Amino acid sequence: MLGVIKLNEKKVLKLVDEILADPWQVDIQKLFEASVNEPDEIKKNLYDSLYTYILQKRQEAIINHPGFVI
Template sequence: MLGVIKMDEKKILKTIDEMIADPWQVDIQELFEASFNEPDEIKKNYDSLYTYVLQKRQEDIINRPGFVI
């Protein structure tokens, strides 16, 4: 397990491994808010994870049969 992401002490997001394994199970709004509200150094990590999850979701949609741009 790589680690646990914390927005604050009351709310803990899923582990990074869980987010990478299934991007559709991630509350992407919660992840965005975590990246927006954290200090700059931590924010870089959240931004990268948010981008990864968003990209994986987009790839899944684009690779569906019948998808046309």
């Protein structure tokens, strides 16, 4: 093999599910920093996508909160 790392797919999916389940429990600053500082383009895109998703979910929660006024 050429150094291929086999990941436990169920473990990875469980971690992603936990991150996406409650956007308020994620340290969004760490995701942003990981995205900015990651040299691997694929990982950088993953961190960026997670950051954008978490930010969007937080914004939706705030906007949909009763009494929110623009």
